[in-house]
Amino acid sequence: MIALGALSSCATLPAYKTAIADNKVSVPVSLFAQSNFQLIQPKNSYYNIGLKKEPDGTYTALLLKCTHADNQLTATGNGYKCSLHGSAFDSEGQVTNGPAERPLKKYTTQIINDQVIIILS
Amino acid sequence: MKAKIFTLSFLSLTLSAAALAQTKTTTSEDSLNNNLSKSATTIGGYGNAFYQRNNVAGTSRLDLERFVLFTGHKFNDQISFFSELEVEDAKVTGGESGGEVSIEQAYLKFNLNANQYFVAGLFIPRIGILNENHLPNTFNGNERNYVETFIIPATWRELGVGFYGNLNNLPLSYSAGLMNGLNSNGFVHGTGLEDGRAEGRNATGNNLAITAALQLNINSFRAQISGYYGGTVGVSKRKADSLGLTSGIFGTPVAIGEGDIMYSNGGFSTRALATIVSIPDAANINRAFANNTPQTEYGAYLELAYDLLYPGHSLHAKQFIVFVRDENFDMNAQIPSNGVIDGTLKQNHIVAGFTYLPIKNVAIKADVRFIHTGPQNPELIVNPNPVALPYQVNNNLVDLGIGFSF
Numbered sequence: 343m344i345a346l347g348a349l350s351s352c353a354t355l356p357a358y359k360t361a362i363a364d365n366k367v368s369v370p371v372s373l374f375a376q377s378n379f380q381l382i383q384p385k386n387s388y389y390n391i392g393l394k395k396e397p398d399g400t401y402t403a404l405l406l407k408c409t410h411a412d413n414q415l416t417a418t419g420n421g422y423k424c425s426l427h428g429s430a431f432d433s434e435g436q437v438t439n440g441p442a443e444r445p446l447k448k449y450t451t452q453i454i455n456d457q458v459i460i461i462l463s
Numbered sequence: 464m465k466a467k468i469f470t471l472s473f474l475s476l477t478l479s480a481a482a483l484a485q486t487k488t489t490t491s492e493d494s495l496n497n498n499l500s501k502s503a504t505t506i507g508g509y510g511n512a513f514y515q516r517n518n519v520a521g522t523s524r525l526d527l528e529r530f531v532l533f534t535g536h537k538f539n540d541q542i543s544f545f546s547e548l549e550v551e552d553a554k555v556t557g558g559e560s561g562g563e564v565s566i567e568q569a570y571l572k573f574n575l576n577a578n579q580y581f582v583a584g585l586f587i588p589r590i591g592i593l594n595e596n597h598l599p600n601t602f603n604g605n606e607r608n609y610v611e612t613f614i615i616p617a618t619w620r621e622l623g624v625g626f627y628g629n630l631n632n633l634p635l636s637y638s639a640g641l642m643n644g645l646n647s648n649g650f651v652h653g654t655g656l657e658d659g660r661a662e663g664r665n666a667t668g669n670n671l672a673i674t675a676a677l678q679l680n681i682n683s684f685r686a687q688i689s690g691y692y693g694g695t696v697g698v699s700k701r702k703a704d705s706l707g708l709t710s711g712i713f714g715t716p717v718a719i720g721e722g723d724i725m726y727s728n729g730g731f732s733t734r735a736l737a738t739i740v741s742i743p744d745a746a747n748i749n750r751a752f753a754n755n756t757p758q759t760e761y762g763a764y765l766e767l768a769y770d771l772l773y774p775g776h777s778l779h780a781k782q783f784i785v786f787v788r789d790e791n792f793d794m795n796a797q798i799p800s801n802g803v804i805d806g807t808l809k810q811n812h813i814v815a816g817f818t819y820l821p822i823k824n825v826a827i828k829a830d831v832r833f834i835h836t837g838p839q840n841p842e843l844i845v846n847p848n849p850v851a852l853p854y855q856v857n858n859n860l861v862d863l864g865i866g867f868s869f
Binding site for chain 1: 574
């Protein structure tokens with residue numbers, strides 16, 4: 343367990359880390375000034391959320407958890423890949439390669455006071 | 464009295480249960496998984512069957528080549544289990560050759576965070592393309608490519624630990640593994656490293672191997688490099704000395720280097736891979752075991768494919784992929800002084816055909832494999848003509864089959 347903790351603390355990653363409060367994740371809109379994509383790392387979670395700004399100004403939030411065997415997904419720029427069995431998803435969470443058959447979990451988002459609110463329900 | 468005791472016990476249990484329910488905490492994972500399936504155990508699988516016509520030999524065969532069941536279980540947010548149970552050639556009968564039942568993977572996965580995890584158990588290291596991603600609906604051709612069958616012996620799994628991670632600021636994944644090594648006593652002329660694998664059964668622990676891989680994923684482009692280095696003599700030092708072999712963790716080593724790329728755009732896709740195997744002490748292995756082990760093996764392939772149904776493509780569209788693949792490999796590119804060269808192990812295969820996917824998880828395949836090899840070495844002919852037919856350097860196989868995964 344000491345080894346696990348040490349390695350975990352070594353992970354200095356630039357994803358936006360935030361806590362979950364009341365089943366919601368809050369992300370500043372300003373993070374999207376330079377890019378239309380931001381990886382969100384909810385604290386104490388083993389899965390990231392991919393948050394994408396759409397051309398119409400809305401946001402798409404996807405849980406990066408493979409719908410085949412629950413493995414973590416890798417963001418590739420135009421989608422997500424799973425190294426476990428090779429499943430792939432597009433930026434909207436739709437399956438582009440099996441064996442996964444179901445799309446990624448998509449969360450509802452709202453914009454309130456310059457914050458993107460991801461509603462985890 | 465008994466009724467009162469029963470009533471009090473019931474009330475006590477009810478209150479305890481209510482108290483437990485009230486104190487149950489909601490974790491981040493619980494929040495993320497709202498309205499998702501709560502099942503902790505998952506089942507999946509894959510398989511393929513095909514008809515093959517050997518036009519030179521004038522023979523045909525039909526085979527359920529593989530049927531594999533995945534079983535996974537999530538113990539909690541941090542620890543889960545994955546396994547694959549494989550049956551090759553449909554049936555295994557005692558006392559008869561052919562067929563195989565094996566555990567293809569069985570490991571525990573320990574999540575460190577959203578980007579890093581450990582695995583421990585029987586796992587498949589990240590070497591090449593096919594080793595990790597070998598579902599029949601994800602590659603073209605009924606048979607797997609021969610480079611990742613004979614040079615990289617996919618599906619290659621061993622016992623050990625692996626560490627996997629992704630970077631957030633770069634589209635880069637990395638992995639490293641420590642596992643049992645190969646057994647050079649098991650090497651068989653003409654099958655590369657394949658028969659030196661332990662695959663979870665009584666592997667020797669005196670010799671070990673390390674692997675590492677870096678994988679870049681940018682949009683629809685993937686590039687990977689990977690390597691392997693491990694000892695092949697797992698016997699005691701005393702026995703190794705008597706065989707004239709170097710024992711120890713990395714004694715009498717095998718080294719493998721590999722690089723590959725994959726790219727897709729529109730309906731077009733391509734993949735290419737090159738790999739080399741080095742066994743610098745092959746002469747010592749040959750002297751000890753007389754198995755004609757080579758010093759160097761190599762292999763490479765290039766595949767081009769196009770989905771004829773791509774125009775008007777939608778996410779749930781059918782695919783009709785036509786492809787051509789050029790495979791080149793030599794299982795005795797360099798032999799030691801006490802080895803015997805076998806020209807038939809230098810081969811070129813051109814594979815062309817189609818993969819029709821009515822849905823993404825089901826494939827109907829047809830292909831033809833044109834094989835050209837070097838000449839047979841007369842010194843290796845056990846049954847000369849007319850006891851056996853003369854060796855043909857050119858052959859072709861016609862394959863028609865199905866594949867699926869779920």
